[in-house]
Amino acid sequence: MKSLYRDTMPVRKGEELDRKTLYHYIREKMPEVPSGELEIEQFGAGASNLTYLLRIGAWEAVLRRPPLGPVAPKAHDMEREYKILSSLYPLYPTAPKPYHFSKNEEVVGSPFFIMERRKGIVLDSTFPEGVTYDEQLGKKISKLMVERLVELHRIDYKKTELEHITKPDGFMERQVAGWIKRYDNAKTSEISGLKELTNWMRKSIPSSPKPTIIHYDYKLNNAMFSEDFSEMIGLFDWEMTTVGDPLADLGVALSYWTQPDDPEQLKTGLGKASVTTWGGFFTREEFLEHYANRSGRDVSMINFYLTFAYFKLAVICQQIYYRYFKGQTSDPRFAQLDQYTETLIQYALDSARGL
Incomplete structure (x- = not known):
């Protein structure tokens, strides 16, 4: 294994x-x-x-x-x-x-x-040899993903260094403005509907709940599991971690969490489809419901956070593509990322329109 x-x-x-x-x-x-x-x-x-x-x-x-x-x-x-x-x-x-x-x-x-260096199982598009998959295993992994996110959001950030290097007040307003600016700085072409999307995000920012530590890049292939999948033994890539709106963290997690009925472009834009599209894994709705039950938070405004998360992911992809476009990297994985950026922006626009 x-x-x-x-x-x-x-x-x-x-x-x-x-x-x-x-x-x-x-x-x-x-x-x-x-x-x-x-x-x-x-x-x-x-x-x-x-x-x-x-x-x-x-x-x-x-x-x-x-x-x-x-x-x-x-x-x-x-x-x-x-x-x-x-x-x-x-x-x-x-x-x-x-x-x-x-x-x-x-x-x-x-x-x-x-x-x-930790040793365990990191999942992406498949399971390693020796693991027999069934739908109960998918549900078990899904629950672990939700529960470790809830656990992170329960930590008192004032007991960490984050208290001194973050500014929770006005978090979402800065996030929306900042990620729009990042996109403008990395733009390589015009994308239809972008103006409508950015205007909607600026006007639709909800009131945030009490701030918490947020990982802000919470996804399955940043997690590591024990070989029997009884626990998550590692969570990596803490570069974006800050103190802010926990629902923004949830929105990011949901934007990565693809499901079987998603459009093919959404499932495969970063490579092979994730195992979260296999039967047994939570749908985004089930992920959201389990989070709400375990955290006690009101998630009724999740549409805004998910829309913003799709846009944020689009900007990250565009920034990576921009480095490829400018010849700063020759990694062939990045050659088509501009197309995935456009897919994500259109998906965010559909989400904003309530489609």
């Missing part, structure tokens, strides 16, 4: 790390690490930050750094993510334990941090 944080592969051309420099840095700054040959592999999933497996003998860790090329201001902030994990890990052990942060760009070409 596969038992990996992510499926690893040889490092992609152009994304190599200087093995000798990194090894000497690790030995200097992390004396607990054994001596020996440093092996480096790359985690192939993910389209934003670059993530590597480091191995020296029996010691393993994960290194995260920003993508190559220019990045948007405040995006891909490794120090911020490191601080978040450092203060969150003791309260929410599903998050990985961070080991070390470095601003020294001479080591890997950018700031980076090193964290623990």
Whole structure:
């Protein structure tokens, strides 16, 4: 059975790390690490930050750094993510334990941090060999996804570093304005209906409930499960984590959670369809209902949050495509992302219109 944080592969051309420099840095700054040959592999999933497996003998860790090329201001902030994990890990052990942060760009070409490597099952479009799937398993995984999200939203953010680096007041107003601006900065073509969508979002912002910690990139392939699927043993990619409207976090989770009757473009825009489209997994309505029951929150305005989440995901895809369009990356996975961006914007527009 596969038992990996992510499926690893040889490092992609152009994304190599200087093995000798990194090894000497690790030995200097992390004396607990054994001596020996440093092996480096790359985690192939993910389209934003670059993530590597480091191995020296029996010691393993994960290194995260920003993508190559220019990045948007405040995006891909490794120090911020490191601080978040450092203060969150003791309260929410599903998050990985961070080991070390470095601003020294001479080591890997950018700031980076090193964290623990966890081993378990990460799901995307299929199950690993050895797992017998039935609908009860789909329901079990769905419940775990909802319950760990509710658990995160229950943590007192004032007990974490997030209290000092976030501004919960006016969160949704800033989010709507900020993501519209990000799209404008990464635009490569005109998309029909965009103006109608952005005007609707500006005018339709609901009153937010009490702020909580939000992961803001909560999706199945950012989670890791034990081999018997009895628990979620890891949750990764905390780059977007902040304190804000918990329903915005729920909207993001629902935007990633595709279901069998979704349009094909929505299910396969980022690759093969997710296992959430298999029989037994919650529908978005069931996910929403279970969240409402477990959290006690009013979710009657979820249409706004889901609409905004589709737009936010569209902007993320457009920012990645913009780097490809400008020649800042040659990763062929990104060549068609502009088409998926348009699909998401049209889907958000349909959602805003109540279709």
